[in-house]
Amino acid sequence: MIIFIHRRDLRVQDLAAFEYIVRTNQPSIHLFILDPFLLRKNRANEHSGRNFLLHLTALKQAYEKWKHPFYILYGSPADIIAEVLDHTSAGEVVAHRDVTPYGKQRDRELKKVVEGKGARWTLLLDHLLMDPADFQSYAHRTEPYKVFTPFFNKWSAYMHTYTPAPYTTHIRHLHPASFHVHDARLHAYEMPEALEQTLKQMEPEAVRLQPEERLTTFLDEALLHYEQRRDRYGHEEATSGISRHLNVGALSIREVYQQMMEYPAHSVWRRQLAWRDFYLYQAMLDPFYFEYEKHYDLEQLSDHHFQAWATAQTGIPIIDAAMTQLNETGEMPNRLRMITAMFFTKNLLCPFPLGETYFRYKLADYDNTLNRGGWLWSSSLGYDASPYFRVMNPVSQSQKFDPDGRYLRKWLPHLAALPDRDIHLPQPRAIVDLKNSRARAIEVYKGILSKAKSNPEQENR
Numbered sequence: 001m002i003i004f005i006h007r008r009d010l011r012v013q014d015l016a017a018f019e020y021i022v023r024t025n026q027p028s029i030h031l032f033i034l035d036p037f038l039l040r041k042n043r044a045n046e047h048s049g050r051n052f053l054l055h056l057t058a059l060k061q062a063y064e065k066w067k068h069p070f071y072i073l074y075g076s077p078a079d080i081i082a083e084v085l086d087h088t089s090a091g092e093v094v095a096h097r098d099v100t101p102y103g104k105q106r107d108r109e110l111k112k113v114v115e116g117k118g119a120r121w122t123l124l125l126d127h128l129l130m131d132p133a134d135f136q137s138y139a140h141r142t143e144p145y146k147v148f149t150p151f152f153n154k155w156s157a158y159m160h161t162y163t164p165a166p167y168t169t170h171i172r173h174l175h176p177a178s179f180h181v182h183d184a185r186l187h188a189y190e191m192p193e194a195l196e197q198t199l200k201q202m203e204p205e206a207v208r209l210q211p212e213e214r215l216t217t218f219l220d221e222a223l224l225h226y227e228q229r230r231d232r233y234g235h236e237e238a239t240s241g242i243s244r245h246l247n248v249g250a251l252s253i254r255e256v257y258q259q260m261m262e263y264p265a266h267s268v269w270r271r272q273l274a275w276r277d278f279y280l281y282q283a284m285l286d287p288f289y290f291e292y293e294k295h296y297d298l299e300q301l302s303d304h305h306f307q308a309w310a311t312a313q314t315g316i317p318i319i320d321a322a323m324t325q326l327n328e329t330g331e332m333p334n335r336l337r338m339i340t341a342m343f344f345t346k347n348l349l350c351p352f353p354l355g356e357t358y359f360r361y362k363l364a365d366y367d368n369t370l371n372r373g374g375w376l377w378s379s380s381l382g383y384d385a386s387p388y389f390r391v392m393n394p395v396s397q398s399q400k401f402d403p404d405g406r407y408l409r410k411w412l413p414h415l416a417a418l419p420d421r422d423i424h425l426p427q428p429r430a431i432v433d434l435k436n437s438r439a440r441a442i443e444v445y446k447g448i449l450s451k452a453k454s455n456p457e458q459e460n461r
Helices: 016-024 047-065 077-087 101-116 132-138 148-161 193-207 211-221 223-229 253-260 267-285 306-310 317-329 334-347 352-362 368-378 394-401 406-411 434-453
Strands: 002-006 027-034 071-074 092-096 120-124
Touching: 002 016, 002 077, 016 092, 016 120, 027 047, 027 077, 047 193, 047 352, 077 101, 092 101, 101 120, 132 148, 132 267, 148 267, 211 223, 211 253, 223 267, 253 267, 267 368, 306 317, 306 334, 306 352, 317 334, 317 352, 317 394, 317 406, 334 352, 334 368, 334 394, 334 434, 352 368
Parallel strands: 002 027, 002 092, 027 071, 092 120
Antiparallel strands: none
16 A cells, blocks of 8 residues: 655645556545644745635545545645554655755655654655656766756757657556544644635635636647747736646646647747756756755845835836735746846845745745845846846836836826836835846845855855
8 A cells, every 4th residue: 555645746646646646556645734843934825825725625625536545635745744654554655846945854854754664665756757767877977067058958958859758547446445544643644724714715715716718728829929938927817827737736847848839939938847857957957956045145235125125115116016916926937027026126125035935935926046046146146146236227127028017007006197207217205226227236146256266165166
């Protein structure tokens, strides 16, 4: 018998784990563990937490549809798996690999517990289009690519040679197993009533999610014009909108890629999927990916303007509109993520981990690795980051990508009466002067990077 732990893979088809389990011809117990650590600081009521729980509810409904037992437990993953192993005859525990620092530590603890119980611990790769180790071998490299363009060129060749096909195993192909979750010792790990009620209240919305339909609609109706319209963030139909599904694993990246390749006009959007792989590749092969802030001297940066930025009170219309949309809906177009992050790190001279953490709670499509990749790029740290002297001008960006102020008027209605030529400009209450803050940012970040380069240990990073 096998125990399978769902994590950021909230679907019932095209999973590496299902393909693995079906080949063993063993019955399997399927469960999800709500980890209190990941729900801390009221995460369940933030956009990122609510989106995840919504998709978890949809997963529960899918299991019910196919009449396969599915258990949602709450508590320490290591403690729960120890109890489940004690209550079953399972000889193996299977999960998909997690590249985040907390995920790695959690999995080390799980491995110790599982093997201590005499069972086998198996981790499988599921969330990339390519296996980084296999890709490195294909590229004849021992060191990872640090610049996106050569990575993309080799990635494209690799994908042409080894096109990733979706796995064909569905939950209906597996042999279900069950256990007595209401046993006295397991009772302690049942969901708290508040969380159980949250999932129950989400049931009607979960039924309507339909991520596959969202993908198909985008490919049929918007992919052809994606290159021309993707940065026109005032037009919501211009982008796919699948990230909130893809980043929790409700959509398979292999299925997305396969469907996309059936359309002739796929090249620009395909490049976006390559960037996703590039960040995940970095997280697996760059030992400093999750700790760059520990290796640079950021003492000239401060949180002085953090609150104004977070509450959409900077006086820069495009920034305040984007942060308003984020706070109210959990959504923010990719172009605006770059603009707000660069404004935060450069013009406001705030350390990027503060913004990264804020997005962790507020973004409905939050993914730890991808979010960090964007913040490292904006703050000129990490592989192939934006040059330190690049500081986006939020006014010119607003004028270029939202010339009629459509987006600004939607999210900042108090500015709606302003003419198009004025609505993009800083308000009298703006907390920084864009020209002066840009010059200061270039000076500060040049110093940060220069100091790091003078450190032999840092130079090798």
